[in-house]
Amino acid sequence: MHEETSLEEFREHVRALIAARVAPRAVTWMTTGDDLFGATPLPDAKIPKFTVPGAYVELAREVLHHRDPQRFSLLYTLLWRLLHEDRMLLSIFSDPLVYKLRQMQKAVGRDLHKMTAFLRFRKIEDDDGERFIAWFEPQHLILKPAAEFFVKRFANMRWSVLTPDGSMHWNGRVVAFGPAVTKAQAPAEDSMEEWWRSYYRATFNPARANPKMMKTEMPVRYWKNLPEASLIPELLAQAEQRTGTMIEAAPTAPRKVRAPVSAVAEEGGEAQSLAALKTQAAACQRCPLFCDATQTVFGEGPADAPVVFVGEQPGDQEDLAGQPFIGPAGQLFDRAMAEAGVDRSRAYVTNAVKHFKFTPRGKKRIHQKPNTGEVERCRWWLDRELALIRPKLLVALGGTAARALTGKDVKITQMRGRTVHLRDGMSVLFTVHPSYLLRLPDAAAQAAEYRRFVDDLTQVRLALPALARAA
16 A cells, blocks of 8 residues: 655546546545556546646645545545635635645644654764664654755765655765665664763753643654653652752852954944844843843844744843743744744744843843833844845734834734735734743633634745745
8 A cells, every 4th residue: 555645646636537527525535556546547638727726736735745544535625626616715714624634734744843853863884984864753644745854954964764654865965765664673772862861961950841841842752762751751750859959049140141352343334244243233232131131132044034033032041042032932933833834944033122121030030021212222133134134024923023123013913914015025924922822821722822823824834935936
């Protein structure tokens, strides 16, 4: 039974079915050998041409990687309805068929994210030197669509990814696919894994241990393939005692991070790159927030990013690390981006205000919303980021970001999900900041608002192809 069917193969067969006016209920879908039907589709000359919305092609391409055997039937039923009922059907998210297929599409996206996030390579030696082998058990048929990520990310090393569905091998020049492999055939742990466990144990923060969130972000089914998984039960059992010890200890102030004097350029100079602009921002004293913050937290992402996400300000973890969107809100943002199918590595993320504003409360630093003056002063940096990147689409995450981008107060509750045009050919899409979701007290409300947030980010993904063509 060959499960993997390409979009091209599926398209040839549904074209033949549409040409013969075969209704969905009259079709029985099955896979035999290497072909969806085991039969040759009708010649092109007998099949009249017809067009379908581009969004359907994108949906079908991803849903075909779902493991549900009903995927062929559902996709053909949707195609039939698009051609015979309503060509705008894909925009009706409440339609049961559209909703189910969108959920399947998101499930494939989540599985791809899990594969890129939780897969671990182990080093072996063969006749040609070092080779890195990884074992993974995907929920869906995602080996081939994952190939591009691994080739780009690990282009300079030889590697293999082994799964129960098949294997993928990179020799530094071409990628090849092979037969399925059992876990018993995967290599045992290497010398680096003991070092990694030591590092994980040393950096584990018991005060932030949240087993429920850990299982949400990294389902238990993946733990057995991670070297640090064996430590988690022990570390969680010790978390309460270690947290008490931390609370009793005297507080220490974060170390100030200052840029070397020789590397700091005059603020008024015109930076010609994001790197140069970041160096200038490291010495920013445009508002008093620099006095208490650990360091400037500048934006991150490619200089040619088609979309820029703008948040409010760095949080506690971002202030200490010097990177935007890495704390709890940032992790939620990453998860929603993955479910929406937006590649964060191709997006630029930054904040309206580049220093952490907070008030001390005991041993904690409590977030404080920046005022209008602080937003306006820091807008100097945001405008220069956008001038260098020149994105077509901006995403305002919350009211502070909306204020920085538009110059006026925006009610996110009214504008959420809407896009407006700005200066220089840019447009801005309004949505909530992911920290808003974390503050909701009710689990049901959190789940509902999270789904809305993913839907907002899905609009970004759907807009990206048009942005690429316009670039």
